[in-house]
Amino acid sequence: MQSTSDSDPRIDTIGRTCPICEACCGLRVQVDREARRILRIEGDPDDFRSRGYLCPKATAMQGVYEDPERLRRPVRKRADGSWQEIGWEEAFDFAAERLAQQPPDLAPIDLGFFTALTALS
Numbered sequence: 022m023q024s025t026s027d028s029d030p031r032i033d034t035i036g037r038t039c040p041i042c043e044a045c046c047g048l049r050v051q052v053d054r055e056a057r058r059i060l061r062i063e064g065d066p067d068d069f070r071s072r073g074y075l076c077p078k079a080t081a082m083q084g085v086y087e088d089p090e091r092l093r094r095p096v097r098k099r100a101d102g103s104w105q106e107i108g109w110e111e112a113f114d115f116a117a118e119r120l121a122q123q124p125p126d127l128a129p130i131d132l133g134f135f136t137a138l139t140a141l142s
């Protein structure tokens with residue numbers, strides 16, 4: 022779903038699925054594309070799962086999105102403990118290289134991954 026505001030063509034309302042948990046609630050996200058800002062996050066009353074209801078985590082995503090300290094690109098830890106921003110290709114190459122170096126008897130507990138559930142659906 023995507024619609025443009027009748028009164029302001031810069032304002033769109035975009036349908037999305039909340040990526041935070043397995044409930045996969047339907048969202049309506051009002052955005053100002055020109056300013057690259059989220060104006061409002063609300064439940065989608067047409068979503069058959071959530072029927073317009075959201076928990077506070079979904080509406081808090083606006084604050085996460087606008088957080089000036091939010092990571093927007095991969096970072097790599099330097100030897101001195103500081104972080105260096107790197108490109109996606111470099112990040113994937115680095116991760117693949119390091120995973121390939123792992124010993125075959127690596128215990129499953131030695132690796133951890135996190136992804137939003139809806140990234141898999």
Ligand code: SF4
Nearest residue numbers: 039042045046076079
């Ligand atoms: S709105 Fe809340 S309950 Fe629904 S998917 Fe997002 S985090 Fe889960």
